[in-house]
């Protein structure tokens with residue numbers, strides 16, 4: 001609902017009966033937004049409860065308050081929970097500047113920062129405000145504090161493996177290609193298929209059934225819904241993307257209460273939504289300079305110990321070629337201003353600084369992080385002497401598995417000029433290699449750790465409808481899952497979760513090619529739908545079982561096999577399709593040198609690619625990219641506590657089940673599924 005509609009509806013709700021009966025209007029101030037979000041406030045119904053927290057988990061209260069006339073102003077506000085006023089410094093910021101369009105200049109934003117509630121159950125909270133003529137308004141919302149039950153032993157380490165955009169089709173495709181089928185049965189199962197428990201996850205965000213990666217991640221690690229593009233915050237009415245009401249992350253909660261460390265490993269640019277959605281609080285996932293600064297400056301809150309991926313462009317001073325640092329996407333809190341000053345004082349957050357010339361790479365190293373710029377340097381780091389680790393293997397997103405493997409195979413034969421060479425990063429590690437090193441460093445942490453591992457380009461290449469590139473990235477991701485599974489099996493105290501933030505592209509395994517690759521190339525040369533579609537696409541039993549041969553490095557010898565697997569897209573933009581592997585990826589607009597040769601010669605979009613075959617597949621969505629879908633995604637779990645992750649879950653449920661296994665202790669299946677379960681003894685807040 002738009003703030004304006006909420007405002008109108010709520011003001012009607014507040015009108016005294018005399019007004020409704022036609023008496024002269026008695027004006028009063030109004031509350032147009034109340035945070036945390038609730039159905040009680042928005043639609044005057046007590047359920048479903050939207051915001052949920054752990055006992056003691058911190059979050060902000062906020063209200064947007066509007067006087068009833070331009071001549072008046074809001075002079076005071078106070079918050080209460082269950083009728084009891086809160087003894088926390090309140091900030092009241094006016095909207096003379098820096099508020100969203102449509103918010104009157106004499107509106108005010110009232111905030112209470114970093115509060116928490118320990119008593120489980122549904123709580124009602126309220127704001128009462130008065131304007132300059134003495135008239136007042138009160139509005140209420142609700143939230144729930146989830147109980148921690150007394151369980152068995154407690155999980156020490158948590159590893160969340162997030163295949164960005166990895167729906168059931170992407171998983172199945174990896175299984176068909178890497179595992180192979182014999183008479184209808186899989187020959188070599190995927191690691192993720194061997195996990196004992198699998199469920200389905202509902203992925204909607206606070207403001208859409210179709211999420212992007214920011215709220216898709218933060219649902220898992222904050223227990224709450226965020227708007228699209230928002231990370232670890234609730235929406236607000238100011239234009240500053242770093243001042244939104246915050247929600248304490250799993251990493252922050254476990255670091256504060258248990259001393260656990262945080263590791264983030266991704267094949268994306270490290271500023272990207274999935275890694276940032278574990279440690280950074282902002283309503284703008286694109287605010288790169290501020291995001292990477294917050295990683296370092298707020299490591300005392302998150303316990304950040306390992307950070308690996310691409311994204312070097314944010315760590316170089318603005319004058320350095322390739323740098324993307326800019327004051328436009330940075331932040332600086334004014335400590336003298338209560339509105340942001342209380343974020344610093346109450347949360348203990350760093351105030352930030354507009355510092356495009358900062359050498360963040362040097363600052364990380366000064367803070368004790370060992371730095372690896374390529375695979376060779378990463379291999380050379382001995383975990384035994386390493387407390388903190390930073391790896392930045394590309395300017396922005398790393399190259400995908402297909403191109404990294406192609407580069408390695410080329411090098412072995414003395415061939416250069418492959419995609420990784422064009423990017424200038426010929427020696428990038430695979431995701432499993434990064435994860436091995438991260439686990440070795442984090443295992444030395446005395447209190448345990450939370451590790452997020454992202455297979456990022458499953459999503460990015462599904463957007464590009466580049467089948468073989470997301471396919472090999474899913475295989476790379478599963479090879480990583482196997483390494484984590486071996487770690488967890490050896491230790492016995494590590495909970496491993498494999499899931500996705502959302503599906504991407506509406507990928508569908510539509511069948512198999514009816515022709516050899518040589519014949520396919522002839523048909524593409526001849527061109528036209530009658531050749532490239534009708535003579536190629538084999539459906540039902542024509543698809544058979546595509547047979548890919550896996551090389552010693554774990555990846556297909558070639559993806560251009562005879563009678564290959566064919567993939568269609570249900571959430572697609574226009575594209576040309578020739579069913580063959582694309583020699584080069586599409587241009588990546590996040591790369592700093594993308595407009596220069598050799599990257600400028602890469603195809604700009606999926607219509608510019610494969611045009612020779614003249615088989616145009618028109619899409620249902622506008623623009624150049626396939627899009628995320630609202631379809632549920634699978635989640636598989638391994639290790640102690642895994643049994644809790646079954647059924648059809650909301651993404652925010654995952655957070656509370658992880659917390660239960662970590663803080664309350666593992667609850668065995670009988671305890672989970674027996675009638676009357678969850679009525680057992682509740683543990684008091686530790």
Ligand SMILES: [Zn+2]
Nearest residue numbers: 165459460504
């Ligand atoms: Zn995406």
